[in-house]
Amino acid sequence: MSARKRRGGAMATDLCFYFQVHQPWRLRQYRFREVGRSESYFDEELNATILRKVANKCYLPMNNLLLDLIQEHGSAFKAAFSITGTVLQQMEEYAPEVIPSFKRLFETGQVELLSETSHHSLAALHSPEEFREQIAIHRQLCTRLLVPPSRVFRNTELISSSGIARQVQELGFEGMLMESADHIMRRGQGSSSPGPASNRSPLFKYRMKGAGEVVALLRNYRLSDDIAFRFSDRDWAQWPLTSEKFAQWIRFIDAENPVAAQGGNPFVGLFMDYETFGEHQWEDTGIFDFMRALPGKLLKRGFQFVTPTEAVSSARQAGMAQLHELDAPEPFSWADSERDLSAWQGNGIQDSSLRAVHALEKAVKEEAEALGRAPGEKGAQLLETWRRLTTSDHFYYMCTKYFNDGDVHKYFSPYESPYDAHILFMNVIADMERRVKHLHERSDESERATA
Amino acid sequence: MLGWEYPPRYAGGLGKACRGFSQALARQGAQVHFVLPTFPNRISEERLEVVGARECLIEAGWPDTETPTEVPTEVQRKAGSITHSKSPAELLPYGRAPETPMPEHIRKIFESRIFSTPGNFGKALRDADPEPSVSVTEASSADDYLGTGYEDHEFNEDTEAVAASLRERILAAPLSEAQVPPPELLGANAEIYGKNLWSEIEKFCFSVRQLAEFHEVDVVHAHDWMTFPAAFEYQRITGVPVFLHVHATEYDRSGDVLNSDVFRIEREAFNRAAHIFAVSKYTAGIIERLYGIHRRKISVLYNAPDEATQTLLTAPDAEREPMVIFLGRMTFQKGPDHFLKAAALVAEVIPEARFLMIGTGDLNEQMRALAHSLGIEKRVQFTGFMNPAQVDAILGQSKVLVMPSISEPFGLVALEAIHNGIPVILSKQSGVREVLSRALQVDFWDHEKLADQMIAALRLPELSKQLVEEGMAQVRALSWDDSAIKALHTYERFTTPAGNVRQKAPRGSHGN
Missing domain, CATH: 3.40.50.2000 (Glycogen Phosphorylase B;)
Incomplete structure (x- = not known):
């Protein structure tokens, strides 16, 4: 098939692949009757099984595929990852061979590692202090195992808002990945506006209201979800999706893009779960072959790959004042069709669980201090255990929005129902409360003894 | 409509379900004639009558002494049902099955005269025979009232095999040899009421047969096994199609120590029926797998909350x-x-x-x-x-x-x-x-x-x-009306197209 010639004069479109890698520490069937009797909360066997399965079906083969692409296309192919601290811990423990496999990718210099919270938490919404600490922990962990993460930030599930962007800016980050949620893109436009395509396109880069120094890179959800969700959907009119067809679609965007008129390269953010490859879309769907062929097709058409840092830098060089402003007083995300927070909070059991775990923060940190926070010390273990409970997945499992539809929440949940997820979580919280209180009482006693 | 319970004569969910369903059928335009073995105070609502067969016959001039056997405990039982003070009697059909063997004269009714003489059944019924037949198999999968997709219930191949072997074991048991449960499961009164229930069933068959002489209906809808023999007795006389409504099977009542006589009655009735309504996919699955009935013959009619239930002021x-x-x-x-x-x-x-x-x-x-x-x-x-x-x-x-x-x-x-x-x-x-x-x-x-x-x-x-x-x-979101509409659609399939039953009132039964 011959590549059609690009129209003369148009600027190159920047394509940015970003893959999210994450696994949570799932809870075991921890009964309330075990409170005070057992401090082992996590399902070692299940977590190990899933991690090894995903490593074999996705991480290892896909890493090799990306490495091949880099060898094939030289410096022209680029990509970015975010890898959570929890999945790094699990790789270390259950599939250590995966870590060097990722490390090789980063060492090519063409694959960027993004910054984020260590525990894939909702701390940005509940505790600025914990948010900062988890970002620092993530940096340390990545530096030890892989490479230091970049100055571009991606929050858990792309949860973003003007307020979160401000926190991110204060921590010294220059860019942030976000969803091009329709309700955010429409915000602030007059009713006469012809729609998102005019000046609210995901092809633009933006600055956030209240955080003028942070470049927002947006996920092109249509093109991203064509790969992540629709690729193997036989009811989809476009099935089967070929790399040829996909490259063609991006070309249409390029031809119509509103950015060219304003100067600057259009930006196409292809952001998705890394587990899309081989796990959500199984190998027999042809997803690997698709990805193997796609970069070549796109490069032939004159597109260029960029890393998030490159995309941010070019925007900053052109001047932040050039960028349109996005105003997002309420957080938005890449989850579900609502693109809001309702995947993790909003129903009674989610909210009470979140309240319960974050109410423990102060006591847990005090106890951790008292017991010693150096690696291996009891305080460090207590704090790490608590942090594993802040992972957003626990609250995702408690979502009841689409309970009857056998929905995506259920697909990912290791528990029988959202209610069972809540019960297990609250049982563990009860034991954490007891531990903290118990320790308090003991320290009170020792104070009395020394007095 | 044949049933054993109807408020105020009821012991549990069955009575409430019979009322909810009958009232909804009447609301949807059907003429419902609900007949119990005995029901001292007849209920007359719009398009709905609830009567006792015994009372009807007496009213029609039949001497009460015509009933086949003297049943000394009947008065006691009736009283119990109203005051709820004698609940064990009422509970019997849903407790353990009768522990005594089926008496010979009842067996005659069940075997020779009803279940073993297909020649006596009307055309509508033959059409709906368990062997793949026109009216059943032609129902396309688009028809939401046939084979309502209970296949998604949690049965696997293991359950299938267990069900098949259990069925064989039950059917291999010699007739009249009741499956006696372990003594620790026997209630104190089981024996007395057990003896009683068989003759109650026989009496009901007898009186329904008499009613058939002067009552015309389009379809018979029978609630649970105690009424099944009477339903087919009615059909034997009139030829109308029989629909069975299964609120519980013998398996639900007794597990795998079930009474083989009851099981046989149920299985035979399922085979003979035009169509079977189960109260859940779970129950439909049992009917299919344990009783070996084709799934296209079964559909699900869910219960709904009792409309008479008042919302309580529940404490915070x-x-x-x-x-x-x-x-x-x-x-x-x-x-x-x-x-x-x-x-x-x-x-x-x-x-x-x-x-x-x-x-x-x-x-x-x-x-x-x-x-x-x-x-x-x-x-x-x-x-x-x-x-x-x-x-x-x-x-x-x-x-x-x-x-x-x-x-x-x-x-x-x-x-x-x-x-x-x-x-x-x-x-x-x-x-x-x-x-x-x-x-x-x-x-x-x-x-x-x-x-x-x-x-x-x-x-x-x-x-x-x-x-x-x-x-x-x-x-x-649950409504008795939804179930009633679904049942009416199903009746229609067996009454209108062939025109083999009656021309008028295609939607459901009518009394008088």
């Missing part, structure tokens, strides 16, 4: 007692022993938790003994039978209702609990979970998990609140 969660409720017959099927075993685990960690067992049955004494041996006798209260008002009052003061049934075709009481603002824990072996998915669910044998859910309901008010809110939305 914080003000309710830390009380866990078991409500149902104290029989093997309802799993009271599993309730107690889980309760003992709860009692270890929640000192203030208390347990209330409402209901009576053949396991009364055993359950008291079990509570004792588990060391929780001071925490468990056995109330015996309570009337609906008393039950509601207690429910409104409790934290959670548990239904640990071993096999529960539906479980109407779960809807009532939710309706009254009380969360429920359902066994996974229950039909109601198909319409009340937003409930805590557990395998009845998983005492650790059941205990954990009880504890959660006691200590997590946000969970209880959400379970009630989300469950209420599901309960509100």
